[in-house]
Amino acid sequence: xxxxxxxxxxxxxxxxxxxxxxxxxxxxxxxxxxxxxxxxxxxxxxxxxxxxxxxxxxxxxxxxxxxxxxxxxxxxxxxxxxxxxxxxxxxxxxxxxxxxxxxxxxxxxxxxxxxxxxxxxxxxxxxxxxxxxxxxxxxxxxxxxxxxxxxxxxxxxxxxxxxxxxxxxxxxxxxxxxxxxxxxxxxxxxxxxxxxxxxxxxxxxxxxxxxxxxxxxxxxxxxxxxxxxxxxxxxxxxxxxxxxxxxxxxxxxxxxxxxxxxxxxxxxxxxxxxxxxxxxxxxxxxxxxxxxxxxxxxxxxxxxxxxxxxxxxxxxxxxxxxxxxxxxxxxxxxxxxxxxxxxxxxxxxxxxxxxxxxxxxxxxxxxxxxxxxxxxxxxxxxxxxxxxxxxxxxxxxxxxxxxxxxxxxxxxxxxxxxxxxxxxxxxxxxxxxxxxxxxxxxxxxxxxxxxxxxxxxxxxxxxxxxxxxxxxxxx
Amino acid sequence: xxxxxxxxxxxxxxxxxxxxxxxxxxxxxxxxxxxxxxxxxxxxxxxxxxxxxxxxxxxxxxxxxxxxxxxxxxxxxxxxxxxxxxxxxxxxxxxxxxxxxxxxxxxxxxxxxxxxxxxxxxxxxxxxxxxxxxxxxxxxxxxxxxxxxxxxxxxxxxxxxxxxxxxxxxxxxxxxxxxxxxxxxxxxxxxxxxxxxxxxxxxxxxxxxxxxxxxxxxxxxxxxxxxxxxxxxxxxxxxxxxxxxxxxxxxxxxxxxxxxxxxxxxxxxxxxxxxxxxxxx
Numbered sequence: 001x002x003x004x005x006x007x008x009x010x011x012x013x014x015x016x017x018x019x020x021x022x023x024x025x026x027x028x029x030x031x032x033x034x035x036x037x038x039x040x041x042x043x044x045x046x047x048x049x050x051x052x053x054x055x056x057x058x059x060x061x062x063x064x065x066x067x068x069x070x071x072x073x074x075x076x077x078x079x080x081x082x083x084x085x086x087x088x089x090x091x092x093x094x095x096x097x098x099x100x101x102x103x104x105x106x107x108x109x110x111x112x113x114x115x116x117x118x119x120x121x122x123x124x125x126x127x128x129x130x131x132x133x134x135x136x137x138x139x140x141x142x143x144x145x146x147x148x149x150x151x152x153x154x155x156x157x158x159x160x161x162x163x164x165x166x167x168x169x170x171x172x173x174x175x176x177x178x179x180x181x182x183x184x185x186x187x188x189x190x191x192x193x194x195x196x197x198x199x200x201x202x203x204x205x206x207x208x209x210x211x212x213x214x215x216x217x218x219x220x221x222x223x224x225x226x227x228x229x230x231x232x233x234x235x236x237x238x239x240x241x242x243x244x245x246x247x248x249x250x251x252x253x254x255x256x257x258x259x260x261x262x263x264x265x266x267x268x269x270x271x272x273x274x275x276x277x278x279x280x281x282x283x284x285x286x287x288x289x290x291x292x293x294x295x296x297x298x299x300x301x302x303x304x305x306x307x308x309x310x311x312x313x314x315x316x317x318x319x320x321x322x323x324x325x326x327x328x329x330x331x332x333x334x335x336x337x338x339x340x341x342x343x344x345x346x347x348x349x350x351x352x353x354x355x356x357x358x359x360x361x362x363x364x365x366x367x368x369x370x371x372x373x374x375x376x377x378x379x380x381x382x383x384x385x386x387x388x389x390x391x392x393x394x395x396x397x398x399x400x401x402x403x404x405x406x407x408x409x410x411x412x413x414x415x416x417x418x419x420x421x422x423x424x425x426x427x428x429x430x431x432x433x434x435x436x437x438x439x440x441x442x443x444x445x446x447x448x449x450x451x452x453x454x455x456x457x458x459x460x461x462x463x464x465x466x467x468x469x470x471x472x473x474x475x
Numbered sequence: 476x477x478x479x480x481x482x483x484x485x486x487x488x489x490x491x492x493x494x495x496x497x498x499x500x501x502x503x504x505x506x507x508x509x510x511x512x513x514x515x516x517x518x519x520x521x522x523x524x525x526x527x528x529x530x531x532x533x534x535x536x537x538x539x540x541x542x543x544x545x546x547x548x549x550x551x552x553x554x555x556x557x558x559x560x561x562x563x564x565x566x567x568x569x570x571x572x573x574x575x576x577x578x579x580x581x582x583x584x585x586x587x588x589x590x591x592x593x594x595x596x597x598x599x600x601x602x603x604x605x606x607x608x609x610x611x612x613x614x615x616x617x618x619x620x621x622x623x624x625x626x627x628x629x630x631x632x633x634x635x636x637x638x639x640x641x642x643x644x645x646x647x648x649x650x651x652x653x654x655x656x657x658x659x660x661x662x663x664x665x666x667x668x669x670x671x672x673x674x675x676x677x678x679x680x681x682x683x684x685x686x687x688x689x690x691x692x693x694x695x696x697x698x699x700x701x702x703x704x705x706x707x708x709x710x711x712x713x714x715x716x717x718x719x720x721x722x723x724x725x726x727x728x729x730x731x732x733x734x735x736x737x738x739x740x741x742x743x744x745x746x747x748x749x750x751x752x753x754x755x756x
Contacts, residue, residue: 002641003564080594125607141599141600141701142738143737143738169497171642184579193556215712224524236719240716240717240719241716241717242506243712243719244713244716245712247709247715247716248705248706248708248709248712248713248714249708250688250727255719255721346524412718421749431750432545436747436748437746437747437748437749438749438750438751439748439749439750439751440750441750441751441752442752442753443610443753445750446606446608446610446751448604448606448607448608448610450604450605450606450607450612451604451614451751452604452614452749453748454746454747455751456619456746457695457718457719458719460719461719461721463747466604466614466749468614468747471742
């Protein structure tokens with residue numbers, strides 16, 4: 001294979017301040033005495049990017065109070081006026097798209113190719129989509145007189161920081177709610193830049209509040225008594241805790257939790273396309289995707305062909321500098337996540353699965369993990385049952401469609417699934433029987449603001465995106 | 476429910492009435508409680524459901540779910556309408572069990588209303604999504620699975636929680652405290668072409684059996700509409716969090732079951748599945 005010349009995106013377009021406060025009631029404020037500070041680093045280099053305020057209980061109180069004050073006037077605005085603010089935000093995001101993409105890659109470690117071509121276009125598209133709903137809520141199908149719920153507490157993960165923010169904030173504001181959002185502690189920067197976008201758009205103070213911090217801050221926010229709605233994306237375990245903590249209250253809840261998606265390849269599938277789909281399914285965003293196709297189910301008769309093609313394709317993946325436009329796989333988001341991926345991979349090998357990675361040189365600084373597949377995996381293996389949240393694929397086999405369905409559904413999760421076959425009737429029958437909220441047939445990891453996304457079973461409840469995404473924010 | 480001695484008309488002519496034995500309804504059969512326990516209601520001994528009965532009922536509901544959920548919407552609508560026919564036919568019996576006539580009529584109408592939703596809910600609640608790319612993208616509602624239900628005491632309340640759950644293909648385990656009308660409804664269901672196991676009815680003390688449903692890993696959703704005690708509701712909701720069950724909380728105000736229920740009783744027990752496929756030559 002020939003060498004690529006380095007093609008780094010310039011980071012000079014982003015101006016990161018040495019420190020950031022909390023965005024409460026329209027301005028940046030330092031954390032109170034109950035809070036503190038922490039640092040956010042570039043996972044590709046371990047360079048400290050900025051010092052971030054950690055919101056304590058007092059700060060959470062202030063943010064919720066600001067959102068409460070703003071709720072009355074915001075919800076009383078005609079929908080068409082709220083829409084205009086959302087349209088403005090969408091436009092500013094488009095205009096600052098390159099800056100935000102670089103920022104996201106710096107703070108998260110994802111390749112610029114993905115933050116530039118996937119994340120940011122979708123972020124803008126979500127604001128555009130929900131902007132258009134703001135003055136049409138009575139037509140959304142949830143009753144003739146839909147009303148907002150009040151203050152929404154939103155806690156989002158580190159894998160798609162800006163996109164998850166858009167998924168949460170856009171429908172909440174369109175429906176007339178105000179929000180307090182907490183980004184993940186390893187990726188707070190894009191949310192803080194979004195705060196600036198809100199100011200640029202002249203959004204009334206208090207409508208959007210951003211508080212940074214770790215799990216404790218999130219817990220204080222979710223459990224705050226003056227919150228009407230909780231939306232969380234993250235691990236199933238934390239989802240369970242949140243569901244417990246709001247039990248017996250009138251708070252509404254939506255959860256987008258983990259997954260262990262089966263990507264099912266039949267022997268009549270177009271193999272080259274399927275292999276692209278498998279790679280996209282598990283190595284997109286370093287596998288830091290709740291709906292990643294982390295279990296590959298290959299029909300036995302196509303196993304050799306698929307595995308050979310998959311290994312050949314994996315050998316062309318380029319791991320390294322997230323800001324290089326040729327990079328396919330960037331950095332693992334944090335040292336903690338890297339150790340979890342390593343641990344589960346070692347367990348996979350210890351339990352008897354066969355491990356394979358292409359030859360690749362990993363940078364010495366930062367957090368890196370080579371794309372990895374395990375073959376000879378059974379349903380009992382932990383790597384086939386637990387969410388790894390990294391670039392690790394488990395390969396299983398099946399003979400009949402019934403067996404594929406049984407194996408695919410043999411998980412407490414139910415977020416997504418993939419089916420690869422040329423036969424339309426087989427696709428539709430499989431799609432019917434898969435217990436998953438999203439089924440990608442002959443494609444994978446596609447997202448769109450008009451398309452509802454969310455899980456069955458322990459992958460959480462509620463849907464984000466589409467008309468369905470409004471339901472969570474309306475009474 | 477007011478006490479109403481429910482002697483059959485034939486008993487009047489100097490003959491001794493044949494009384495009804497009130498049993499559970501599980502998997503299409505009428506077993507006594509596995510525990511052998513009964514409790515007294517208006518002079519009748521009624522089966523008192525146990526934890527084991529609740530677990531048996533979940534097994535029956537799970538077993539029935541795939542086929543019922545996979546039945547055509549047309550077929551499910553027909554079955555629900557058949558239930559309306561059979562409740563109507565037994566109108567006098569429900570009245571004799573203490574259900575006001577207007578409530579029986581409202582319950583019949585409710586079954587008819589939901590029967591008509593079976594083949595419409597997917598049209599109203601799903602549809603094509605115009606994604607920005609060459610993809611066929613469609614969302615359709617699907618049943619959540621097995622639903623544990625704590626029923627309100629009234630007969631119309633009971634119908635108002637069962638019908639929306641099953642019309643879309645869920646199967647249910649229903650806990651009731653007012654047994655006579657519920658057991659009579661079970662007899663209606665058993666003769667209404669409804670497959671065994673789709674509705675399972677456990678008489679007894681919901682406060683005793685509901686925690687087993689709430690913490691059961693093979694129950695997908697929990698409807699607490701009939702839970703009057705907020706503390707119990709909170710406990711059940713906490714238990715349900717273990718397997719991330721969907722929970723329908725008890726209403727804030729006393730519900731008016733005669734009002735238009737809207738879509739929420741159905742949509743609360745539905746998942747949305749979205750299917751993507753590329754378009755191209």
